[in-house]
Amino acid sequence: MAAAIEPGPWLCHVSGATRVRALAPHARRFGLHPLQTFQVGLGPTQLDGAWGALTAETTEAREAGLALAALLGLTAFDLADEGRPAYHAGAVMASGFLTTLHGAAAALVETAGAPREALEPLMRRTMENGFLPTGPHVRGDRETIDAHLAAIRELAPELERLYLALGEATERLLRT
Numbered sequence: 814m815a816a817a818i819e820p821g822p823w824l825c826h827v828s829g830a831t832r833v834r835a836l837a838p839h840a841r842r843f844g845l846h847p848l849q850t851f852q853v854g855l856g857p858t859q860l861d862g863a864w865g866a867l868t869a870e871t872t873e874a875r876e877a878g879l880a881l882a883a884l885l886g887l888t889a890f891d892l893a894d895e896g897r898p899a900y901h902a903g904a905v906m907a908s909g910f911l912t913t914l915h916g917a918a919a920a921l922v923e924t925a926g927a928p929r930e931a932l933e934p935l936m937r938r939t940m941e942n943g944f945l946p947t948g949p950h951v952r953g954d955r956e957t958i959d960a961h962l963a964a965i966r967e968l969a970p971e972l973e974r975l976y977l978a979l980g981e982a983t984e985r986l987l988r989t
Contacts, residue, residue, distance in 0.1 A: 815839055823877050829901035832894050833868050843878040844868040844897070847887055850908045860885055866892040866900060914979075917972050924968040950983045 815824055815836040824836045829846040836842035849863040865887035869875035875891070882889035892900055915936065919929035939945075949957040958980065965973050 815842075823874075825878070825881060829866065829904055830898050832897055833870060834894070841874065841877075842870070843874040844894075845878050845881055845887070845889070846892075846897075846901070847885070848904055857885075860887060864888045864890060866890060866897070868892050868894050868897060870894075917969075917975055921965065921969055921972065925964075946983060946987060948983075950980050951987060 816838065818824065818839070820839055820841075822841065824839045824842045826833075826836060826844050827846055828835075828844065829848075831844065833842055833844045836844075844867070846866040847860055847863050848866060849859060851859050863886075865882045865885070867875065867878040867882060867889045868891075869878050879889055915932065918932055922932060923929055949955075949961070961976065962973065965976055
């Protein structure tokens with residue numbers, strides 16, 4: 814699409830993973846990715862409090878990107894072009910996979926007869942507490958973990974691999 818625009822104006826893309834060179838042949842270019850999830854019809858307030866990843870190849874491009882970020886109310890931070898794929902993967906894990914995690918957790922608590930809505934205050938408090946890890950993996954409570962796995966195998970076996978992978982990842986993070 815950038816190639817179809819006559820060179821001259823500033824071009825900006827808002828993709829998290831795409832490198833700025835995608836805007837070639839334009840020299841006046843930058844990337845500004847709002848680090849936020851959006852829903853159609855909810856309007857610009859969805860940007861309130863959001864950060865924005867700014868990738869600029871020149872001082873002039875950085876100034877243009879900072880001006881756009883300020884106009885949108887974003888807190889901009891510099892991001893190297895080569896870092897965009899890893900940055901965006903992290904964003905997908907934080908947002909997209911959070912919905913997957915909520916869905917899996919909701920399925921499990923519902924099999925026990927608990928309401929899925931009961932998880933939301935827990936998830937919010939975890940964020941408010943700065944994502945401090947808690948639970949049986951932190952305590953090294955193998956008995957509880959084994960009981961979880963037995964229940965998952967019986968009631969939602971499709972979630973066993975997810976539980977194991979997340980447990981292993983949690984334990985690795987605790988060791989670092």
